[in-house]
Amino acid sequence: MSYDKNNIFAKILRGEIPCKTVYENEYVLSFYDINPQKKIHVLVVPKGEYIDLDDFVSKASEKEIIEFHKAIIHIVKMLKISNQEAGYRVLSNIGKDGGQEVPHLHYHIFGGEKIGKMVV
Ligand code: AMP
Numbered sequence: 001m002s003y004d005k006n007n008i009f010a011k012i013l014r015g016e017i018p019c020k021t022v023y024e025n026e027y028v029l030s031f032y033d034i035n036p037q038k039k040i041h042v043l044v045v046p047k048g049e050y051i052d053l054d055d056f057v058s059k060a061s062e063k064e065i066i067e068f069h070k071a072i073i074h075i076v077k078m079l080k081i082s083n084q085e086a087g088y089r090v091l092s093n094i095g096k097d098g099g100q101e102v103p104h105l106h107y108h109i110f111g112g113e114k115i116g117k118m119v120v
Contacts, residue, residue: 009104039112081111
C-alpha cells in the first residue's frame with residue numbers, strides 16, 4: 001500500500017484544511033481530535049509521509065522516531081496530564097483490524113478523566 005497524499009491529515013499538514021493546533025515543531029503536528037472521545041483527545045502526527053507505525057519504523061530516520069515520541073511527552077506536559085500529574089493513554093490504530101480510519105500515522109492522546117477499560 002502506498003501513501004495517499006489526499007488523506008485528511010496530509011491536507012491538514014499542507015494547511016489545506018484547518019485544525020486546532022496544540023503543538024507544532026519541525027517533526028510533528030498535534031491538534032485536537034474533531035470528534036473527542038474523552039475530555040482531552042489530541043492527535044499527534046509526524047510531518048513525514050508515513051501510513052502507520054510499521055511504515056514509520058521501517059522508513060523514518062532515528063531522529064524522526066525519537067522526536068515524534070519526545071513530542072508526545074512534551075504535549076502531555078503542556079496539557080498537564082503527564083505521569084507526574086493525572087496520567088493519560090496513548091493509542092495508535094493500525095490497519096483494518098486496528099480500526100485505522102486515516103492512513104497517516106497518528107497517536108491519540110486521551111486524558112482529562114479516567115480513561116476506563118483498555119479495550120472496549
Ligand atoms: P483512527 O480511527 O485511529 O484513524 O482515527 C482518526 C481520528 O481522526 C478520529 O478520531 C477522527 O475523529 C479524527 N479526525 C478525522 N478528521 C479530523 C479532522 N479534520 N480534524 C481532527 N480530527 C479528525
